[in-house]
Amino acid sequence: MEKTAKIEEYFNLVADGIDKAGDNEKLFLSKLVLCLCHEVDNSKKIKNYIGISLEDLNLD
Amino acid sequence: MKIYSSNTSSIKFQSYEPNDTKIHAFDVVIVGSGPVGLTLALEMKKQNIKAIIITNNNFIPDGSKAICISRESMETFQSLGVADKISSIGLGWVNGKSFYKNDKVFELKMPDNDNEKYKPMTNLQQSILEEILIKECLQQEIEIRWNNQITDILKNDNNVQLEVKSLKNKYKITSKFLLAADGAKSKIREKLGLKLEGESYSGNYLISDIKIKLDYPTERLAFFYPSSNPKGTALMHKQPFSIWRIDYSLENQLEKKISIQDVKNMIQDHLNSLSIKKKWDLVWWSQYKAHCLSLKNFVHNRVIFCGDAAHLVPIFGVKGLNSGIADAHNIGWKLPYILNNKKPLSFLRTYDSERKKAITNIFNESKKSTLFMSPPTNGYKLMQNAVLSLSIKNSFYRSLINPRQSKAEKYDFEYKKFSYKDKSNFKIGQRLKNIKLTKGFLFDFIPNSYFILNGQNISIDHNIHSINIRNNDYGNFIYLVRPDKYIVYIWNKLNITELDKIVYNEIGFSNHGKNSKNRRIL
Numbered sequence: 001m002e003k004t005a006k007i008e009e010y011f012n013l014v015a016d017g018i019d020k021a022g023d024n025e026k027l028f029l030s031k032l033v034l035c036l037c038h039e040v041d042n043s044k045k046i047k048n049y050i051g052i053s054l055e056d057l058n059l060d
Numbered sequence: 061m062k063i064y065s066s067n068t069s070s071i072k073f074q075s076y077e078p079n080d081t082k083i084h085a086f087d088v089v090i091v092g093s094g095p096v097g098l099t100l101a102l103e104m105k106k107q108n109i110k111a112i113i114i115t116n117n118n119f120i121p122d123g124s125k126a127i128c129i130s131r132e133s134m135e136t137f138q139s140l141g142v143a144d145k146i147s148s149i150g151l152g153w154v155n156g157k158s159f160y161k162n163d164k165v166f167e168l169k170m171p172d173n174d175n176e177k178y179k180p181m182t183n184l185q186q187s188i189l190e191e192i193l194i195k196e197c198l199q200q201e202i203e204i205r206w207n208n209q210i211t212d213i214l215k216n217d218n219n220v221q222l223e224v225k226s227l228k229n230k231y232k233i234t235s236k237f238l239l240a241a242d243g244a245k246s247k248i249r250e251k252l253g254l255k256l257e258g259e260s261y262s263g264n265y266l267i268s269d270i271k272i273k274l275d276y277p278t279e280r281l282a283f284f285y286p287s288s289n290p291k292g293t294a295l296m297h298k299q300p301f302s303i304w305r306i307d308y309s310l311e312n313q314l315e316k317k318i319s320i321q322d323v324k325n326m327i328q329d330h331l332n333s334l335s336i337k338k339k340w341d342l343v344w345w346s347q348y349k350a351h352c353l354s355l356k357n358f359v360h361n362r363v364i365f366c367g368d369a370a371h372l373v374p375i376f377g378v379k380g381l382n383s384g385i386a387d388a389h390n391i392g393w394k395l396p397y398i399l400n401n402k403k404p405l406s407f408l409r410t411y412d413s414e415r416k417k418a419i420t421n422i423f424n425e426s427k428k429s430t431l432f433m434s435p436p437t438n439g440y441k442l443m444q445n446a447v448l449s450l451s452i453k454n455s456f457y458r459s460l461i462n463p464r465q466s467k468a469e470k471y472d473f474e475y476k477k478f479s480y481k482d483k484s485n486f487k488i489g490q491r492l493k494n495i496k497l498t499k500g501f502l503f504d505f506i507p508n509s510y511f512i513l514n515g516q517n518i519s520i521d522h523n524i525h526s527i528n529i530r531n532n533d534y535g536n537f538i539y540l541v542r543p544d545k546y547i548v549y550i551w552n553k554l555n556i557t558e559l560d561k562i563v564y565n566e567i568g569f570s571n572h573g574k575n576s577k578n579r580r581i582l
Contacts, residue, residue: 030446038456 071191073118075207078231086110087399089222089235091210091248093117095126095186096367096384097241098193101202102140103392106508109399111202111239114224118206120194123269123344125186126381127299132467133385134178135494135503135545143178145192149300152179156280158461160448161287166461168280175496177503181465183278183299185269186381213238213251213363220362237395238363241384246369252360256353256372258423263434265348265375266308268323272331272340273302280463284448288326288333293433303343306330307375309434310347318347350374350430352423359412364391371419376429377464379422386469387415393508393543402567418469425464432460471546484537484550492545495533502529506545510567512559513539521556524563542566 001009014032021028037046078084090100093115104111129137129150137143156168170180197204208226215221222233240248249256281296288294292309299305308326310318323345331340354371358364367384374380391411397403435441447457471489486492492513494503511525515534520526524540538551540562549562 026442027445027449030442031450034443034446034450034457 071119073204073206075118075227076205077226078229081231083221083232083234086112086233086235088112088237088239088395089114089220089233090239090241091115092241092243092367092369093190093194093204093206094241094243094367095189095193095381096388097239098190098197099136099140099385099388100239100241100366100392101197101204102142102193102200103388104396105197105200105202106140107393107396107400109396113197113202113204114208114210114233115204115206116209120187120190122187123185123346125346126378127183127185127297127305128378128381128465129182129184129189129385130378130382130465130467131176131178131180132491133382134182136385136389138177138503139389139508140196142192142196145196146182146184146189147178149188149192150182150184151278151298151300152182153278153280153298154180155277156282156463158282158284159286160284160452163452165284165448165451166282166458168462168465170465177494177496177501181378183297185299185301185303188300210248210251213248216252216361216363218362236362236399239366239391239395240363240369241366241388242369244368244372246365248363249355249365249369252363254355254360256351256355258351258353259427260353261350261374261430261434262436263350263430264310265350265434266310266318266323266326266345267348267375268306268308268327268345269299269303269343270306270327270340271302271343272304272336272338274298274304274336274338282461282463283330283333284444286330286333288329294330307348320345348375350376350426350434352427352430354416354419354423357412358387358415359408364395364408364411366391370415373419373422374426374430376433377422377426379426383419383422386418387411389544390415397543397567414469414471417472421469429464433463473546473548483552484535484539485533486537486539486547486550488547488550490547492539492541492547493533495531497529497531503545506541507543509543510548510563511541513541515539516554518554520554520559522559522563524567540566 017028017032018025040046087109088104088111090097090111090113093113097113097115101111101113129146134143134146137146154170154172157164158166172180194204208224210222211225211230212223213220214223220235220238222235222238224231224233238248240246242248276298278298283294285291286294289308291311295307297305306327308330324342327342351372352374355365358370366387368380370387371383373383394403394407394411398405398407431440432444435444447460451458451461470487473489492502494501505527507525509525511527512520512522513534514520514526514528515530515537517528536552538554540548540559542548548566
């Protein structure tokens with residue numbers, strides 16, 4: 001599968017998961033993050049992605 | 061003295077009144093009659109040091125307070141002659157279970173096997189532990205001055221001069237050392253103008269003991285978000301005489317002062333959530349906040365701080381009482397060695413450095429436990445929930461639920477420059493293991509002094525106490541061990557010159573060339 005197609009698949013999978021979690025979306029996302037951290041197993045990368053994700057949270 | 065009652069404060073001891081006006085002189089004055097002060101007194105007596113206890117109580121305060129005694133503390137109590145009594149009443153335990161709502165998410169299994177003399181933990185009410193220790197102190201004719209308090213520290217340089225108030229009189233004491241074991245609200249600390257430093261945590265806990273007959277095993281039960289406390293946690297521990305400890309995090313009542321009826325309601329809710337319908341009585345309760353606070357230094361000239369007077373650690377991991385007993389066991393041989401001129405006064409620094417490092421390690425572990433047990437922010441709370449929820453079916457984050465129970469600390473010693481080869485199961489600075497022998501256990505045979513544990517079938521031409529041992533754990537090595545069971549040095553091939561140098565450094569004399577008079581073969 002080419003890169004764009006893969007990214008589209010991840011996008012859809014996570015969006016679906018959030019919808020399925022309903023009111024528990026925060027818990028769902030936290031669990032997902034912990035699972036992915038476990039899989040990535042690289043503090044430098046995880047710190048970097050936390051930094052990226054904290055950027056531009058308040059654009060209003 | 062009525063022993064092991066559930067209402068210890070009903071036992072009143074006779075207040076001490078001085079019968080003369082002269083200055084009373086001692087080698088050591090211990091302030092505080094809690095478990096640490098009493099342990100210190102027994103440690104001093106073991107080494108024939110003239111010590112007294114001064115306490116502003118004339119009774120044993122009611123309440124279980126600290127209930128979990130670690131294996132290492134039991135081994136210390138063994139050396140003081142009280143472990144059998146504690147074992148005969150206490151409840152040993154190894155395992156624990158943690159639940160997230162209704163699901164089990166973690167099983168605690170502490171290291172244990174049939175070759176251990178004591179379980180990793182023994183549950184016993186602090187008030188009963190104090191009764192046992194007081195009885196032993198009185199049997200050993202250790203003077204306890206009940207209803208007396210230090211009102212002033214007049215001098216603290218080459219000795220300590222104290223002003224003491226009894227119920228009817230004031231008198232003076234001079235002592236070579238003062239051991240301050242007067243607890244979290246230490247008056248000695250206050251009188252020296254010292255303050256604890258560190259962090260306090262936001263979580264607020266109700267601690268209660270109830271009398272109820274339940275046929276559950278002795279193990280640690282942790283409930284995260286049970287139906288009785290849907291925003292917090294509850295912990296349960298079994299104690300002797302059908303007493304159960306229930307700790308309950310107060311999520312909605314952080315600043316509110318809770319009433320006895322609130323307490324009863326919370327306990328009933330918790331029992332209901334476990335479908336327990338038996339009758340129960342509230343025996344004792346208190347409120348608790350987690351702290352990691354410590355004095356910068358535990359030694360201040362001739363005043364030495366121990367236990368809660370020196371440091372406050374969170375309850376998670378049960379390190380409060382146990383770290384105080386470890387303090388007492390550390391200073392308990394060092395001070396007599398100084399008083400008997402076997403060590404210089406500067407040797408007190410090693411109490412400071414070893415126990416400070418141990419407490420720093422405990423803080424590091426306890427902080428992790430506290431952040432998980434009592435998450436201070438939304439972020440931590442969300443992560444805690446995520447770990448618990450994942451752990452229902454997956455194991456990869458379960459280690460975060462581990463309460464990190466108390467264990468013996470390793471100390472740093474300074475002899476690495478010699479010929480030690482790192483092949484033994486043990487390391488320099490580690491505590492010996494109380495292994496099972498053909499008859500009894502190793503610690504049944506060790507002296508109150510430095511000794512050699514000889515794993516080689518060779519004769520060691522030295523006057524230091526020596527124990528020959530053939531055992532797989534200790535292997536084919538020779539160990540030099542301190543009176544508190546910590547390994548000073550290990551040889552795979554004994555170099556008698558090194559042994560001489562180290563013994564000289566440690567004890568201040570060397571008897572190389574004289575055969576051991578104190579050899580024992582196990």
